[in-house]
Amino acid sequence: MSELTPNGSSQRLTGVQWLICVIAxxxxxxxxxxxxxxxxxxxxxxxxxxxxxxxxxxxxxxILAWNSYVMWGSALxxxxxxxxxxxxxxxxxxxxxxTWSILLYAFSALAAGFSTSAPMLLVLRCTxxxxxxxxxxxxxxxxxxxxxxxxRREAVLGYTQAFSSVGGLLVTVAYGLCNTxxxxxxxxxxxxxxxxxxxxxxxxPALPLIFIRPFLPESPVWQERRAxxxxxxxxxxxxxxxxxxxxxxxxxxxxxxxxxxxxxxIQFTPQIVxxxxxxxxxxxxxxxxxxxxxxGSPEAVTLKKKIQELNKDQQDTVKSVxxxxxxxxxxxxxxxxxxxxxxxxxxxxxxxxxxxxxLLIPLVFYFPAAGKTPEGILxxxxxxxxxxxxxxxxxAGFLTVAQFSFWGNYLPLMYPVHLRGTGESFAANVGGxxxxxxxxxxTGLLFWPMLQEQIQGMSRxxxxxxxxxxxxxxxxxIGVIASFWLPEPSTTDPH
Numbered sequence: 001m002s003e004l005t006p007n008g009s010s011q012r013l014t015g016v017q018w019l020i021c022v023i024a025x026x027x028x029x030x031x032x033x034x035x036x037x038x039x040x041x042x043x044x045x046x047x048x049x050x051x052x053x054x055x056x057x058x059x060x061x062x063i064l065a066w067n068s069y070v071m072w073g074s075a076l077x078x079x080x081x082x083x084x085x086x087x088x089x090x091x092x093x094x095x096x097x098x099t100w101s102i103l104l105y106a107f108s109a110l111a112a113g114f115s116t117s118a119p120m121l122l123v124l125r126c127t128x129x130x131x132x133x134x135x136x137x138x139x140x141x142x143x144x145x146x147x148x149x150x151x152r153r154e155a156v157l158g159y160t161q162a163f164s165s166v167g168g169l170l171v172t173v174a175y176g177l178c179n180t181x182x183x184x185x186x187x188x189x190x191x192x193x194x195x196x197x198x199x200x201x202x203x204x205p206a207l208p209l210i211f212i213r214p215f216l217p218e219s220p221v222w223q224e225r226r227a228x229x230x231x232x233x234x235x236x237x238x239x240x241x242x243x244x245x246x247x248x249x250x251x252x253x254x255x256x257x258x259x260x261x262x263x264x265x266i267q268f269t270p271q272i273v274x275x276x277x278x279x280x281x282x283x284x285x286x287x288x289x290x291x292x293x294x295x296g297s298p299e300a301v302t303l304k305k306k307i308q309e310l311n312k313d314q315q316d317t318v319k320s321v322x323x324x325x326x327x328x329x330x331x332x333x334x335x336x337x338x339x340x341x342x343x344x345x346x347x348x349x350x351x352x353x354x355x356x357x358x359l360l361i362p363l364v365f366y367f368p369a370a371g372k373t374p375e376g377i378l379x380x381x382x383x384x385x386x387x388x389x390x391x392x393x394x395x396a397g398f399l400t401v402a403q404f405s406f407w408g409n410y411l412p413l414m415y416p417v418h419l420r421g422t423g424e425s426f427a428a429n430v431g432g433x434x435x436x437x438x439x440x441x442x443t444g445l446l447f448w449p450m451l452q453e454q455i456q457g458m459s460r461x462x463x464x465x466x467x468x469x470x471x472x473x474x475x476x477x478i479g480v481i482a483s484f485w486l487p488e489p490s491t492t493d494p495h
Contacts (some may be wrong), residue, residue, distance in 0.1 A: 086425020259436025275461025
């Protein structure tokens with residue numbers, strides 16, 4: 001990575017700067033690794049902890065409700081404490097807050113694998129989210145100030161954040177490996193549950209961050225101003241002063257829409273996929289027969305083996321669909337990073353992803369995700385609903401996940417040093433995590449029960465897909481409208 005200086009020479013990154021970029025990329029990847037873990041493990045984890053059958057009406061409803069509690073509850077906690085973390089980032093320094101946030105979510109990731117109840121899992125996911133939410137804000141402010149040159153800053157923020165989607169790929173691969181080799185791993189609480197090993201795997205990417213990041217340099221501009229006594233005190237109230245009011249409200253609302261599409265639609269995909277393969281339909285009946293069969297009998301042994309095979313096949317398919325989504329997100333982030341240094345109108349850049357999302361993502365959930373694509377279209381494309389969903393979820397990931405990288409590039413330009421962490425934290429944590437993730441409850445606790453009651457004869461996953469389509473249409477519609485209110489950055493660098 002290099003840039004042209006005013007005299008035309010090429011100035012390359014130093015060894016320390018490359019190390020900073022690598023560690024930042026690992027940090028962003030680990031953030032998403034943790035955040036995207038719950039959608040993958042929610043169904044088997046909550047089925048075990050709640051002791052319910054996910055293929056029955058009561059079991060599906062209980063899992064969907066607790067999934068919303070965990071997803072939204074952890075986001076509310078993360079957003080609340082993340083807001084405090086943003087304030088502390090401006091008060092105590094970027095590096096110190098980064099270090100403690102990493103330790104918090106590494107410990108929480110490890111402990112979550114030993115959960116013995118749904119409330120215990122909820123609490124530990126809350127502490128994990130707190131660490132992730134604080135880390136993101138501190139890392140963005142830290143990078144923006146370590147690379148003050150505008151063009152280089154755009155490139156560093158864009159490309160390091162693009163590695164967030166590598167975290168999504170890694171957690172999907174980790175889930176697949178844990179599913180394949182779970183029987184060979186040490187038992188946890190007497191079981192070889194894939195979801196437990198997946199949760200614990202979150203500690204692994206944290207190790208290089210724990211040992212290296214505390215020794216990297218502090219933000220020079222923050223350190224210099226604090227040493228000189230010119231660093232102003234951060235204030236949440238200042239975000240609502242006439243100077244920053246429009247920026248504060250617009251970024252919080254648009255951040256909420258970005259998170260709303262992810263949490264209210266895309267992250268329900270692993271719970272929708274089990275309804276798309278008829279080969280899995282006998283599972284509920286087989287589980288019932290297994291419960292009635294005499295334990296240890298040939299019939300029970302045969303049933304257990306068939307159930308395990310179908311469960312493994314189902315989880316492998318969920319992993320496959322998730323990989324398509326993560327690859328879409330990865331390409332989307334890199335596309336955003338490439339466009340960010342070429343398109344300087346930020347509103348126009350954002351709408352390049354929002355408008356196609358408004359048109360396409362609701363259709364992905366309304367047709368292939370619900371298993372309702374017209375046969376003529378499937379025959380023309382030589383695929384089935386599951387195959388078409390993989391393509392659709394790739395597009396959904398591309399258009400939605402890219403928007404998360406947009407905010408890392410945009411927000412550091414809108415606030416001065418003493419308000420940077422606080423302003424970014426308000427948008428990301430209050431707007432994104434506290435308000436945006438409520439779309440998960442909107443889909444799972446409001447739209448799905450309403451559609452399930454009104455549409456007779458449709459499977460639970462299909463009505464969940466319809467509910468996800470409705471949420472995606474709403475949040476993308478609001479986002480496109482609100483994008484026209486987004487202030488453009490000043491030509492004067494806020495450093």
